[in-house]
Amino acid sequence: xxxxxLLNIKQLADHLGRSRxxxxxMKRAGYRMHYGTKTTLDHALKWLEENPEFRTTDHIRSHTxxxxx
Numbered sequence: 789x790x791x792x793x794l795l796n797i798k799q800l801a802d803h804l805g806r807s808r809x810x811x812x813x814m815k816r817a818g819y820r821m822h823y824g825t826k827t828t829l830d831h832a833l834k835w836l837e838e839n840p841e842f843r844t845t846d847h848i849r850s851h852t853x854x855x856x857x
Contacts, residue, residue: 794826803829813847 801808811819811832819835821827836842 792828794823795829796826797821800827800829800832804832810844813844814842816847817842 795803797808797811801811804810814832814835815821817839819832822831
């Protein structure tokens with residue numbers, strides 16, 4: 789029987805060696821958490837492979853712009 793390790797944003801960030809902000813930027817760029825608020829490392833790595841042009845700077849809102857929205 790295969791066990792699937794489901795990860796929340798913080799856990800995914802830790803597995804990727806990135807910050808939570810990086811994963812949030814992925815979501816803003818179109819990444820979907822496949823199990824509600826959780827996903828797998830394989831799904832995330834596949835998405836990153838399919839989106840080689842992804843950059844966090846294109847998808848992170850500043851604190852000021854978030855307040856003004």
